[in-house]
Amino acid sequence: MSAARRALWSVSGLFALLLAWGAGHAAYGPFVLPRPDEAFAALVGLVRSGAAGAAILATAGQALLGWAIGLAVGLAVAFPAGFVEPFRLAARPVSTLLIGMPPVAWIVLALIWFGPGGGADAFTVSVTVAPILFGAALQGLASRDPALDEMAAQFRAPRLMRLTDVIAPQLLAHLAPAAAAALGFSWKVCVMAEVIASGAGIGGQLALARAHLDLPGTFAWLLIIVALALASDAFLLWPLRRRTAVVA
Amino acid sequence: MNLTFSRVSLGFGDEPVLADIDLEVAxxxxxxxxxxxxxxxxxxxxxxxxxxxPGRGIVRSAFARAAVVTQTPRLLKWMDALDNAAFGMKAAGVPRGERRDRARAILLRLGLADADLAKKPARLSGGMAQRVALARALAIEPDxxxxxxxxxxxxxxxxxxxxxxxxxxxxxxxxxxxxxxxxxxxxxxxxxxxxxxxxxxxxxxxxxxxxxxxxxxxxxxxxxxxxxxxxxxxxxxxxxxxxxxx
Known part of the structure; x- marks a missing residue:
């Protein structure tokens, strides 16, 4: 299939969704679904007034901070677990237990521990994504090719070079898709934490729009969240995946 | 300078693999x-x-730089042919410019074309990949x-x-x-x-x-x-x- 045709099919899915939205508005009225053009007009208004920019910055800061802490913690635990079996056996059930905790439970705990403005958003994001990234990193370390380790040892490659040139690229092949998924997840968890806990950022604005029964405004904020999740994947993680691609 | 096996025996578990090997390679x-x-x-x-x-006996090598080439080329699939060939030199601390020049010269001598040097292993034929592995071994000037x-x-x-x-x-x-x-x-x-x-x-x-x-x-x-x-x-x-x- 040609590139133009593929792009056309990709756009057609979004167009169908837009049509369904319009049909939903026609069927159920403006108190359930606003007209798509009203939502987009509200979006333009939010961008022009600067409200969108300020909220995006606040949410992005918390989501990215939480994601980065989760990544650092996940890797810091995965490396010893990848090389020391007793540590791996001890860490796995803890990770499974943490994955089983719903993010909203962490938000409640963070509210109790830190209060509404005490970093509950970033904490919730980091504690939610850390076990996911730990699992992916551990899988990357476990499934690396031992023949390449032996090759590097035969050439007496220093430890740091083995890490950067041999281990890390194999790890990234597993970690990059998980990190991309976790980043998309971070936005959602962060907005949820903002709605429930801090009242800051996009989540805070979303809660405010809902309280005012401002449906076009609510949908405008939802569009902003989706656009941010897609943009973060495209600009942060796509280059990473490309770097570890096996075909030149 | 030589490599010596003196009365070398080795087994894996209960199974003997080598029995009383005496060998000298000069x-x-x-x-x-x-x-x-x-x-x-x-x-x-x-x-x-x-x-x-060895399980028994002695293996002694007086050679300073040994290089290994295996049946599968063991190339790093995220690196191009040139960087793969330069891997051993990088491990030995040869500066980037010098190791890439030397790797390029060896790869061309082994029959790769200039256009192949930027290819990653997935785009190399079996013969080309094995030549890159050979170049990686020869590049450290092994004895x-x-x-x-x-x-x-x-x-x-x-x-x-x-x-x-x-x-x-x-x-x-x-x-x-x-x-x-x-x-x-x-x-x-x-x-x-x-x-x-x-x-x-x-x-x-x-x-x-x-x-x-x-x-x-x-x-x-x-x-x-x-x-x-x-x-x-x-x-x-x-x-x-x-x-x-x-």
Whole structure:
């Protein structure tokens, strides 16, 4: 299939969704679904007034901070677990237990521990994504090719070079898709934490729009969240995946 | 300068793999270990490279820089051919510009085209990938080259060309080579000495001086002569297990 045709099919899915939205508005009225053009007009208004920019910055800061802490913690635990079996056996059930905790439970705990403005958003994001990234990193370390380790040892490659040139690229092949998924997840968890806990950022604005029964405004904020999740994947993680691609 | 095996024995669990091996490889020699599949040739190579320690006896190498080429090229699939060939030099601390220049020169000498140097292993043919692995080994200017059936997966014409290349490069470096194969024709094509091993547990049954065959016809004649030797026949026919290929 040609590139133009593929792009056309990709756009057609979004167009169908837009049509369904319009049909939903026609069927159920403006108190359930606003007209798509009203939502987009509200979006333009939010961008022009600067409200969108300020909220995006606040949410992005918390989501990215939480994601980065989760990544650092996940890797810091995965490396010893990848090389020391007793540590791996001890860490796995803890990770499974943490994955089983719903993010909203962490938000409640963070509210109790830190209060509404005490970093509950970033904490919730980091504690939610850390076990996911730990699992992916551990899988990357476990499934690396031992023949390449032996090759590097035969050439007496220093430890740091083995890490950067041999281990890390194999790890990234597993970690990059998980990190991309976790980043998309971070936005959602962060907005949820903002709605429930801090009242800051996009989540805070979303809660405010809902309280005012401002449906076009609510949908405008939802569009902003989706656009941010897609943009973060495209600009942060796509280059990473490309770097570890096996075909030149 | 040499590599010495003195009364070396080794087993994995209860199974003996090597029995009383005495072998000496001197600088400039091209020694082929010829024996049936699974007889313990690779184990001897791993002992020579220091990847394994003998159960009994001593393996001693006075060579300073050993390079290994295996049957699968073991290339890093996220690096292009040039960086793969330069891997050993990077490990040795050679500056980036110098190692890339040297890797490029060796790859071109081994028959890769300029356009191939930027390709990652997924886009290289089997023969090209094995040449990159060979270049990686030769680039560190080893004084001992350990090769484990490096051309077994390649078609006959290409294998012959690479055998000639390996011999020429080993002579140019004045290095010693220990080359494992179960292919008699390959052994007589490259070896200055052929060490014939029995089935597992491997013992040395013959140590034969050899002048490398100059073409395919000469290689077939030399291989046939080798197979007619009573000690070779005994090594091939005794016990169960692997094969020696003509």
């Amino acid at each position: 600088a400039g020699e091209f020694v082929v270990l010829l024996g049936p599949s699974g007889c313990g040739k690779t184990t001897m190579l791993r002992l020579a490279g220091g990847a394994l320690a 001992l080259i350990l090769m484990d059936e490096p051309f077994a997966a390649l078609e006959a014409g290409l294998r012959r060309r690479l055998q000639d290349l390996v011999r020429a490069e080993t002579e140019r470096l004045r290095a010693a080579a220990l080359f494992v194969t179960h292919d008699v024709t390959e052994a007589v094509s490259v070896a200055s000495r052929i060490v014939l091993l029995s089935r597992r547990p491997a013992r040395i049954v013959a140590d034969i001086a050899n002048a490398p065959a100059r073409d395919a016809a000469e290689a077939f004649e030399a291989a046939a002569a080798l197979l007619r030797r009573p000690d070779a026949a005994a090594a091939i026919n005794a016990g169960g297990g692997g094969e020696i290929d003509l």
